[in-house]
Amino acid sequence: MRKLFMMMALLLAGAAASAQEGYRYVEASELTLTGQVFPDTPNPYHRMDTARYKGFTDEEVRLLLETAGTAVAFRTDSPSIRVLPVYVRPYFGGGTTGFAGRGFDLYIKKDGVWLWAASGLQSDNSLDKPVKLIQDMDTTSKECLLYLPVRSELSSVKIGVEAGRTLEALPQPFRHRVVVFGSSFTHGASTSKAGMAYPSILTRETGIQFLNLGVSGRCRLQDYFAAALADAPDVDCRTILLQLWPMPPMWTLSSSTPFPTLLLTRSVNVCFLSLKPCRLPILANR
Numbered sequence: 001m002r003k004l005f006m007m008m009a010l011l012l013a014g015a016a017a018s019a020q021e022g023y024r025y026v027e028a029s030e031l032t033l034t035g036q037v038f039p040d041t042p043n044p045y046h047r048m049d050t051a052r053y054k055g056f057t058d059e060e061v062r063l064l065l066e067t068a069g070t071a072v073a074f075r076t077d078s079p080s081i082r083v084l085p086v087y088v089r090p091y092f093g094g095g096t097t098g099f100a101g102r103g104f105d106l107y108i109k110k111d112g113v114w115l116w117a118a119s120g121l122q123s124d125n126s127l128d129k130p131v132k133l134i135q136d137m138d139t140t141s142k143e144c145l146l147y148l149p150v151r152s153e154l155s156s157v158k159i160g161v162e163a164g165r166t167l168e169a170l171p172q173p174f175r176h177r178v179v180v181f182g183s184s185f186t187h188g189a190s191t192s193k194a195g196m197a198y199p200s201i202l203t204r205e206t207g208i209q210f211l212n213l214g215v216s217g218r219c220r221l222q223d224y225f226a227a228a229l230a231d232a233p234d235v236d237c238r239t240i241l242l243q244l245w246p247m248p249p250m251w252t253l254s255s256s257t258p259f260p261t262l263l264l265t266r267s268v269n270v271c272f273l274s275l276k277p278c279r280l281p282i283l284a285n286r
Contacts, residue, residue, distance in 0.1 A: 023130075024167065025084055025158040028146075031169040032073040035203065037179055037211040037232050045070060045154045047213065048228065055224030060215055062089075067148035068188050069199055069212025073170040074144050078161035080135035081106065083120070083146070085158075087127055091151035095189050101151040105195035106133055107204065109143040109173075114204040117144075119193045130160060143170055145204075147195035150188035174209035177235045181225065187214030211235075 029044035041049045048064040050056055056064065065088075083104050091101035099105070103121030107114040118134040133146075148157060161167045180186055180199045188197030195201075199210035213229070 022163050023082055023160040024163050024165075025082075025160045026167055028072040028148075028157040028159055031159065031167075032172060034071050034073055034145075034172060034174060034209060035069040035200065035211055037213050037229075039233070043155060045148065045157065053224065053228040053231075055222070055227075057218075060218050062153075063187070063215045063218060064213075065089075065153045066091075066151055066187075067154055068150040068214055069197060070148045071195070071200070072144075072146045072148070072157070072159065073173050074146070074159060074167060075141055075170050076144060076161050076165060076167045077139050077141045078165035078167070079137045079139060080162055081118075081133045081144070081146075082130040082160035083133055083157065084130045084160055085127070085154055086156035088153040088155050090127055091149065092124070093151070095184075096151050097192055099193050100149070100188060100191045100196065102127075102149045103194055104131055104133060104149070105147040105193040107145040107147075107195060109145070114145060116193075116195070139165075141166070143173070145173065145195075147193075147200060150191065150194050150197060172209075174203055174207055176208045177211055177232075178208060179211045179213055179229060179232055179235055181213045181215075181219060181229060183214065183219035184216035185214070186212060186219070187216040188212070189216050 033039065033044060036047065038048050041047070042051075043065075045067050046065045047068065047070070050061045050064055085104075087102070092098075093101070097103075098121050099119045103119055105116075106118045106120075108117045109115070120131040120133045122129055122131055146159065148154065159167060184190075186197065186199060188194070188200075191197055195204075197212060197214065199212040199214075202208070202210045211232075
């Protein structure tokens, strides 16, 4: 009986290895990354090079290294797609679902519209295993958009397709670059899936690339954020949207010089997003 059990275990292990060998994996950074304010970070999945820009607290650094809003655009004719991530810091905190916090969210373009196709994540004790995202599709060529987790830090993400199938980078699928700086609502806290933060929804619905620089609980119009945002490359019309809801108490705003003024002096347009009227005494000395 023991020999039979061992034989079955070996057979299962061999089958799993064969299935793994039946896929070809490509690093996501070798395809097309979209949604990034700073696309030239040393780690391609970090949202900002926090060694280059100074003044950030440890918590702000941690949040800026998360992959919120980043997506991979590619084309494939594979009937199934897998994702093989390497987590530096997977998110297991509250306030966000596992599918959003450490999972992956796939959209496929049909008749010019990005449609949700699948979401997936591994169990807590299998984070080093591939995520079997979708299977049993037809073999027509498809344009795909895969969102990375909103609350995890990654060092590697590989896209897997069946051996012999195509996997190639899409041209940048969205026009323009508009930065959105905000708090938890922008970051994607409490969303159901990684692609459901509002900058990502706006991007798919409008075709305009809204770049997510949400920092949950830390959007206080800090000077050092203004300095970094003013340096964001290739921002069309130099426009930055500021999410001001919920508006933080005025005593939590940590800016000695008005945040918009710092941007305007560098020819950056600033637009405010708010669900209700709010006063901004911080602008009084503009």
